[in-house]
Amino acid sequence: MKNSLITNLLIIGVMLLLGSASIACDSDDTESPVTASTEVEPTNGESGRLKVATTTSLDNTGLWETLEPLFEEQNDVDLDIVAVGTGIALEYGRNGDVDVITVHSKAREIEYVDEGYGLERIPFAYNYFLIVGPEDDPAGIRGMSPEDAFKTLFGSEAGTFVSRGDDSGTHGKEKTIWANAGYEYEDVQSAGSWYLEAGSGMGATLVMADEKQGYTLTDAGTYLSYKGDLELVPIVDEGDTLLNVYSIIVGTNTEMPQAAQKLVDFLTSDEIQHIMGNFGFEEYGMALFTPCAGPIAPCNN
Amino acid sequence: MENSFWDAFVEALRLIRTLDPEVMEITWRSLQLAASSSTIAFFLIALPLGTLIHFNRFPGKRLVISTIQTLFAMPAVAVGLITYTLLSRSGPFGDLEWYLTPAAIVFGQTLLITPVMLGLVISALNAIDKAIPETATALGASRFQTYIICIREAKFGILTALVMGFGRAVSEVGVSMMVGGNIREFTRTLTTAIALETSKGERELALALGIILILLAFVINFALLSLQYRKLPWHYWK
Structure with missing residues (x-):
């Protein structure tokens, strides 16, 4: 009985220690800028x-x-x-x-x-947006304007297109190009299994497009920084909308x-x-x- | 893929061996956050409330218990969403300014693991011999003393509640991502770092972080269970 009491106390003690230590550290994290700023007054009393x-x-x-x-x-x-x-x-x-x-x-x-x-x-x-895709360009859109490229993708269904699908700026740009090309976005979404909505950030979408050997619209910056891990190449890189x-x-x-x-x-x-x-x-x-x-x-x- | 796993394992060992500062910092933060939320959820909520629910009769007791058990299945993202709604500056607790800070993660994780802990505490107390509280009372123990005796008797099951809750807190990603925001050197945890590295295509590093997470959970559980069996870890080798 004595033993188990000690055990229980030990367990409770360790957990409380861990917990309180970490809470103390958390508040440290949030308070340290406050103390720092009262010492230096860098932003006229603004802190945090x-x-x-x-x-x-x-x-x-x-x-x-x-x-x-x-x-x-x-x-x-x-x-x-x-x-x-x-x-x-x-x-x-x-x-x-x-x-x-x-x-x-x-x-x-x-x-x-x-x-x-x-x-x-x-x-x-x-910078500029790019439409990137597999080297062999199955839909044959290389060198087209972005609008014509999207029309060809929609009509031929020869390639997969991976959309950000997350209401991001890039996704907004993609919607603009679809609209300029004369499509309602709802029709594109329900156009078929060639159109995929990733629902993720730019990097994850590029990785997905690479896995699927599909096309995607990307900003040049993210594409360049991911290029080493991807087989995708720029297919369309000229157009005012980009x-x-x-x-x-x-x-x-x-x-x-x-x-x-x-x-x-x-x-x-x-x-x-x-x-x-x-x-x-x-x-x-x-x-x-x-x-x-x-x-x-x-x-x- | 086989190669990937091996590379990841080597990478994980390298990160641990070289005590990579960023990985150590993220690991330590994950541990702190999960330890804080399981301490709060266990000692402040699950243990006292579970004991009171078990030892008292009140109308709707069964409904309360089955509600708690239903909440075991509560998805972390839903808890994240609820926490976001509560803590966002435009929400009811917006004045706390906890959103996108470690405090928000602790809040969300506590919300997430309390039902599991509560449910397991209640069933642990249920499992002990019914004669124990009766005998204790008959021998003149006060109500509070009876509770303590029963908790001590059910300690194995109760410890399981703590271990389960900690495990769920340290491994969840929905809450940390949604209300912590994965801010570098502030709210980035092992799980959100795994999600980030995966999305960056850094699969090996992501897997390595996953391996570190599992090792961490193993060490914690092992330590707690060792205390429980009143044996020190090296006794397991005998």
């Missing part, structure tokens, strides 16, 4: 973590991973990067769950700002307006624009993004 919801393409490429430590070093702010699709990023912004969004869907961004959720849409980089502009929008209800403004200044600064313009060059032989902060075409027209 600046939450940024970003489109997956800026994160899957590793861009945010490169920029985050730079920003945190220059400013005494913890940056929390949540990689989701543009659709969810906008919803997080509307709910006030994040302070800043970095997205790529012009029409929806303008709507977001007009509804009063965002201060201003500030483009900072662009322009892909990334913008940053600060939420109107953010509790950290100064820190958020610092992030905007950071992304549009010459130094960071330069880093962005060279990002990926070493590893992939070409830049993944073209910087375009300020009144530069094609971002600001």
